[in-house]
Amino acid sequence: MPADVFGVLANPVRRRLLESLREGPRSTGELAGLFELGRPAVSEHLAVLRTAGLVREEPRGRHRFYHLEPARLAEVSEWLHPFEHYWKQRMDALSDLLDKDNET
Numbered sequence: 001m002p003a004d005v006f007g008v009l010a011n012p013v014r015r016r017l018l019e020s021l022r023e024g025p026r027s028t029g030e031l032a033g034l035f036e037l038g039r040p041a042v043s044e045h046l047a048v049l050r051t052a053g054l055v056r057e058e059p060r061g062r063h064r065f066y067h068l069e070p071a072r073l074a075e076v077s078e079w080l081h082p083f084e085h086y087w088k089q090r091m092d093a094l095s096d097l098l099d100k101d102n103e104t
Contacts, residue, residue: 018073
């Protein structure tokens with residue numbers, strides 16, 4: 001059973017790994033170079049992302065490349081979608097309040 005996506009995404013290192021994979025597949029070494037963490041720590045985060053179904057691993061010789069798997073992120077987007085209307089209303093109300101404040 002895949003891990004809880006929201007729990008996995010709660011970690012800022014994992015979010016940054018996913019962001020870097022938007023540009024395309026990257027090797028473990030490339031990904032580790034983005035952080036001030038040891039390669040084993042980055043590998044552990046990648047394993048969590050893989051277990052959650054957010055990335056897939058492709059062995060190429062002695063290297064492993066990671067690819068973004070957006071299907072699980074689509075589940076998050078679908079869950080968040082109903083809240084977009086709420087936040088838009090809140091931002092519109094704030095904008096109206098600021099406009100009124102600027103008029104006085």
